[in-house]
Amino acid sequence: MQIDLEKENKEIVHRYRQLLKAAKPVLKEGDSKLIKKAFNTSMQAHKDMRRKSGEPYIYHPLAVAQIAVEEIGLGTTSIIAALLHDVVEDTHLEVRDIERDFGTKVAQIVDGLTKISGVFEHGSSQQAENFRKMILTLSEDVRVILVKLADRLHNMRTLESMPREKQLKIASETMYLYAPLAHRLGLYVIKSELEDLYFKYTDVERYQYIDSKIQQTSDARKKLIKEFIEPIDAALRKAGLKYVVKGRTKSVFSIHNKMKDQNISFEDIFDLFAIRVILKAKPDDEKAACWKAYSIVTDYYKPNPDRLKDWISTPKANGYESLHTTVMSHTGQWVEVQIRTERMDDIAEKGYAAHWKYKEHSDPKSRESGLEDWIRKVRELIENSDYSALEFVSEFRQNLFSEEVFVFTPKGDLRTLPFGATALDFAFEIHTKIGQHCLGAKVNQKLVPLSYQLNNGDQVEILTSGKQKPTEDWLKFVKTSKARAKIKEALKEEKKSIAEDGKAMVERKLNHLKIEWNNETINKTLALFNVKSPLDLYYNVAKGIIDTADLKKLKEPEKKPETTVKKEYTGDKKQSSINVSDKDIVLLGDTMQKLDYHYAKCCNPIPGDEVFGFITVSDGIKIHRTNCPNAVELMSHYGYRIVKAKWTSQTELAFLTGLKIVGADRVGILNDVTKVISNQLNINIRSITVDTEDGMFEGTIMVFVNDTSHLNTLITKLKNISDIISVNRIDT
Numbered sequence: 246m247q248i249d250l251e252k253e254n255k256e257i258v259h260r261y262r263q264l265l266k267a268a269k270p271v272l273k274e275g276d277s278k279l280i281k282k283a284f285n286t287s288m289q290a291h292k293d294m295r296r297k298s299g300e301p302y303i304y305h306p307l308a309v310a311q312i313a314v315e316e317i318g319l320g321t322t323s324i325i326a327a328l329l330h331d332v333v334e335d336t337h338l339e340v341r342d343i344e345r346d347f348g349t350k351v352a353q354i355v356d357g358l359t360k361i362s363g364v365f366e367h368g369s370s371q372q373a374e375n376f377r378k379m380i381l382t383l384s385e386d387v388r389v390i391l392v393k394l395a396d397r398l399h400n401m402r403t404l405e406s407m408p409r410e411k412q413l414k415i416a417s418e419t420m421y422l423y424a425p426l427a428h429r430l431g432l433y434v435i436k437s438e439l440e441d442l443y444f445k446y447t448d449v450e451r452y453q454y455i456d457s458k459i460q461q462t463s464d465a466r467k468k469l470i471k472e473f474i475e476p477i478d479a480a481l482r483k484a485g486l487k488y489v490v491k492g493r494t495k496s497v498f499s500i501h502n503k504m505k506d507q508n509i510s511f512e513d514i515f516d517l518f519a520i521r522v523i524l525k526a527k528p529d530d531e532k533a534a535c536w537k538a539y540s541i542v543t544d545y546y547k548p549n550p551d552r553l554k555d556w557i558s559t560p561k562a563n564g565y566e567s568l569h570t571t572v573m574s575h576t577g578q579w580v581e582v583q584i585r586t587e588r589m590d591d592i593a594e595k596g597y598a599a600h601w602k603y604k605e606h607s608d609p610k611s612r613e614s615g616l617e618d619w620i621r622k623v624r625e626l627i628e629n630s631d632y633s634a635l636e637f638v639s640e641f642r643q644n645l646f647s648e649e650v651f652v653f654t655p656k657g658d659l660r661t662l663p664f665g666a667t668a669l670d671f672a673f674e675i676h677t678k679i680g681q682h683c684l685g686a687k688v689n690q691k692l693v694p695l696s697y698q699l700n701n702g703d704q705v706e707i708l709t710s711g712k713q714k715p716t717e718d719w720l721k722f723v724k725t726s727k728a729r730a731k732i733k734e735a736l737k738e739e740k741k742s743i744a745e746d747g748k749a750m751v752e753r754k755l756n757h758l759k760i761e762w763n764n765e766t767i768n769k770t771l772a773l774f775n776v777k778s779p780l781d782l783y784y785n786v787a788k789g790i791i792d793t794a795d796l797k798k799l800k801e802p803e804k805k806p807e808t809t810v811k812k813e814y815t816g817d818k819k820q821s822s823i824n825v826s827d828k829d830i831v832l833l834g835d836t837m838q839k840l841d842y843h844y845a846k847c848c849n850p851i852p853g854d855e856v857f858g859f860i861t862v863s864d865g866i867k868i869h870r871t872n873c874p875n876a877v878e879l880m881s882h883y884g885y886r887i888v889k890a891k892w893t894s895q896t897e898l899a900f901l902t903g904l905k906i907v908g909a910d911r912v913g914i915l916n917d918v919t920k921v922i923s924n925q926l927n928i929n930i931r932s933i934t935v936d937t938e939d940g941m942f943e944g945t946i947m948v949f950v951n952d953t954s955h956l957n958t959l960i961t962k963l964k965n966i967s968d969i970i971s972v973n974r975i976d977t
């Protein structure tokens with residue numbers, strides 16, 4: 246293919262100018278010179294490289310820088326770091342070259358980005374280790390993560406040109422780590438786009454279906470917004486409020502989730518979109534202006550009292566501030582209205598960086614938002630955990646997802662804990678010592694147990710006793726990683742000191758039996774008593790669970806060969822016996838197929854579904870749907886165990902799949918359903934369970950079909966039966 250270099254160079258210059266234009270409002274004296282220098286350096290370093298799509302490589306750093314400034318609201322240092330982010334990784338330039346030319350800060354950020362690049366290439370624990378590194382940099386300079394998110398966003402936007410299994414890997418990892426991270430940093434718009442892109446690549450059909458529905462209904466929504474705002478416009482202006490109105494549609498992915506979770510159709514989602522009233526207000530008038538607008542809106546429209554949310558008085562931990570209410574429109578629809586100021590809107594969309602920008606201008610104490618608090622907690626978690634990297638990631642991820650609960654100390658100080666946190670979590674939050682000696686608590690003056698789950702607004706007083714100490718049981722109801730880590734630490738200490746006694750007992754016995762305590766005998770003993778470590782052995786001895794008299798069995802001739810002993814405790818490193826190379830494809834339904842595979846029970850794939858193979862430890866290859874509920878975890882943790890899988894078309898087999906049918910109950914409806922299935926389509930039914938309640942009919946039917954088009958025909962036919970409201974495929 247002939248490449249028109251002149252045209253390409255023009256395009257590069259054009260894109261560079263776009264970047265400068267976007268950056269203009271944040272540039273200070275001399276900044277544009279530096280950006281130009283960074284651009285030239287990057288251009289020179291990447292000059293012979295091209296992206297998978299065939300485009301010049303420089304398009305990528307330019308795009309990442311553009312996202313950083315335009316969509317995250319970052320400044321010059323980050324723009325420069327974004328332009329140079331792949332230079333150390335992919336070219337001959339080194340961090341010290343960057344430092345010399347662009348200073349320490351930029352060099353640090355680029356160094357951080359280089360360390361966490363290529364995250365998904367290797368096995369799970371390496372990936373986790375990389376992620377851990379990334380979190381470490383979070384507590385140093387959050388800009389590393391922000392530029393990384395910009396990088397990931399651009400890679401997701403250009404995923405099209407990647408090979409299929411790479412698409413799946415990158416998409417899953419994005420879903421597993423980056424989307425929650427964006428969420429936690431308050432980058433709402435980016436989080437939604439990442440989720441949508443993930444969805445687009447893992448469930449193509451479903452994505453397109455919902456996306457087209459959104460397009461089709463767009464005019465109707467615009468009309469609704471116009472009609473909604475008309476009657477209140479004058480009142481808002483009369484009250485002296487300057488405002489703009491935006492209509493915001495839910496993301497494709499969140500609509501999909503809603504449809505799935507509640508088993509409803511697109512048309513039944515009542516909060517498909519929200520009306521956003523964005524006010525211009527002076528810093529000291531923001532709260533009053535929002536409540537004034539709320540008062541006017543609810544003068545005209547009746548609010549649903551259960552759905553008022555005030556995140557202005559108590560912002561979310563990621564900095565989000567807004568007033569939400571749901572009101573009844575004059576056309577009989579519930580409409581969510583979000584009221585906020587321009588500043589709040591900026592923070593809601595762009596998150597951390599925007600938050601930073603406003604911080605300087607306002608009272609530092611009131612703006613000391615939950616985010617810095619969160620970063621402090623992350624640092625604590627990193628510093629006092631002896632978790633393996635993998636444990637750390639899953640723990641951290643849980644923290645990313647959780648919503649908060651707000652409670653007060655006896656003195657009235659506000660503390661934020663993850664939703665579901667208990668009185669014991671609160672105790673550890675106050676101080677480790679208080680947690681360890683926590684006996685119980687008084688919530689709103691009433692005595693409650695340690696496991697009491699905190700509610701918003703609770704005032705909590707912790708009762709302690711010097712005699713109290715942590716037990717295994719406590720791990721069952723703590724929610725925060727801090728409490729969990731501290732309890733485990735204490736239990737370990739306790740176990741160690743008990744084990745000391747056991748160790749002495751074992752040594753005495755061995756002496757007596759004249760057995761030498763070397764590596765070989767240690768291994769044999771562990772296998773004999775089926776314990777994982779010498780510590781466990783000593784502990785069990787001290788506790789009387791293992792009788793030292795049994796140690797004499799070590800002298801008996803060996804029954805089991807040595808190898809089985811070894812296998813016992815290298816269990817973690819088990820390797821699958823299947824050897825699969827990158828180029829292998831599992832051809833499903835092909836009788837000549839050499840690889841041994843089964844269909845996963847969690848998602849029951851049928852021909853036509855998008856699928857992948859997963860190499861299990863002992864059960865061959867399992868075939869999952871790409872939208873299987875377990876897929877994200879499998880692909881992001883064990884990317885190296887994924888193999889491509891494809892349906893071949895020769896064999897006509899019957900696959901078991903399930904349908905959930907909902908309808909209005911009437912005489913003969915079940916008969917109509919089974920008639921369509923067995924008589925018209927000649928499909929075998931394996932089981933039917935039906936529930937009827939208050940005139941509603943709900944059936945779960947397991948049937949054998951050939952492929953997805955066969956299944957879709959069945960669904961369409963079932964939907965055409967009168968009084969049937971919805972028919973949906975279920976996973977199991």
Ligand code: MN
Pocket residue numbers: 305330331396
């Ligand atoms: Mn990159």
